[in-house]
Amino acid sequence: MTDTATPGSGPPTCPVSRPFDPLHDPYLTDPTPYFDEYLRSRPVFFDPALNYWVISRHADVKRVLREYSSFTAAITLNPLEPPCPAAVEVLNEGGFRPVPTMTNTDPPQHTRTRRIANLGFTARRVAALEGFIRDLVTGYIDRLEDIPERRADLYRALNYELPARVVFRILGVPDEDIAEVKKGSESRLLFTFGRSSEAEQIDIAAGNARFWRYTEQLAEDRRANPRDDFTSDLVHATDDDGLPLSQQEVSTILFGLLLAGHETTTNLLTSSVRRLLEFGLWPSLVDDPGLVPAAVEETLRFDSPVIGWRRRTTEPVELSGVGIPADADLLVLIGAANRDPEVFDDPGRFDIHRSNARDNLSFGSGPHHCIGAPLARLEARVALEELTRRLPGLELDGEPRYTYLPNIAFRGPQQLPVRW
Known part of the structure; x- marks a missing residue:
C-alpha cells in the first residue's frame, strides 16, 4: 500500500518526538538520534518549515542522486532562503553572474562542463600531488612539535589550511x-x-562579488599567461564541438571549487582524527599504517562531511512507499543513508574493518559523483599516515565540546584540541 499525500490530509510530516530542525541544536551537534528514528519510522516525510521532503534511506538517497531524469540538480546551489533585496542589489552591482555548470545541471549540459573540469582531477594529476601533500603535512607537524606545551587545536593547526593549499596548487592560486x-x-x-x-x-x-572578480582576473591572466595548472587548462579547453567555456562558466567552476574543493576535506580530516582518538583506535594505525585507507572510508560513512544535498522532482515519484508530487524540493540526508542498517551492520559502531564502508554516499552517486573524491581520500590518507608516524601518542585534550556551522549540507567539527 502506498503512503501518498492527499489534498485533504497533506503530506506525511515529521514525527513529533524529534522535530526536524537541522540548523539548531540538538540536531546540529548530534543528528544521529534523528537519523535512527527517521530510518526506522519515517524514511520520507515533508517538513513544512523548510518546505522540503526529507529522504533518509540509503536506497532512496542513492536513487535520487543517480536518476537525474526524475530528480533534477537544478536547485542544488539555490540559497536555502531567498536573499534580501539589498543583498541581490550588491551582487548585481558587483557583477556577480554565475551560470549553471556542473553541480546544478543535468546531462547533457552537465556532461559538457564535467568532462572539461575532470582535467584538473585526472588520476595522473592527483597521484602527482602526493609528494607535495606529504611535504605540506610534514611542515605542519614540524610546527606542532615546536610547541613547548605539546597541545594544540589540530583543526586550526593543520586541517583548516591543508586542503585549501592543495586546491590552490591545482588551480594556481x-x-x-x-x-x-x-x-x-x-x-x-x-x-x-x-x-x-x-x-x-x-x-x-x-x-x-569581490571573489567573483578575483576568479575573472585569474582566468584572464591564464588566458594571457598559461601555466601548468588547472585554471590554464580550463580557459583553453574546448568541448566536443570545439567551443571553449564562456567566461561565466569558467568563473562559476572556479568559484565552486574554491568552496567545495577544501571544506569537505577539512571536515573529513578533523572527523577522522577525532573518531580514531575517541574510540581508542589511534594505536592500531600506529602499529599498522595499512589500516589508514579503511579508517578514512569508515569516517566517510560514520561522519559524512556532506550531511545533506538537494534535488527537485521532475515528475510524480514514489520513495519508500510515499508518493511525492512533481516540482517538489527534496533534502536527501546523506548522513542518515550512511547509517542505514539495511546496508551497514551495526551502523552506530565505528569499525575500521568494515568490509562495505566504501558503499557510503558521502561523495554522491551517479553523474554528479564528486570529481575531487580521489584527492580528498589521498589528502586524508597522507595526513593520517604522517600524524600516526610522527605523533604516536596523540590524544584528545580533555573533553572537547564541538561546534558546527549551521547549514544543511556540510558538517565537521570546528575545533579539535589534542595533546601529545
Missing part, C-alpha cells in the same frame, strides 16, 4: 590568499545552505 578564501568559503556556505541576517547577507554578497 597563491598561498597568501588562503585566509581570505577560507573565511569567504564559510560565509558562502551559510549564504547558500544556511540562514543569515539581512546585514550578514549584504556583507556576504559583497564578499561574493
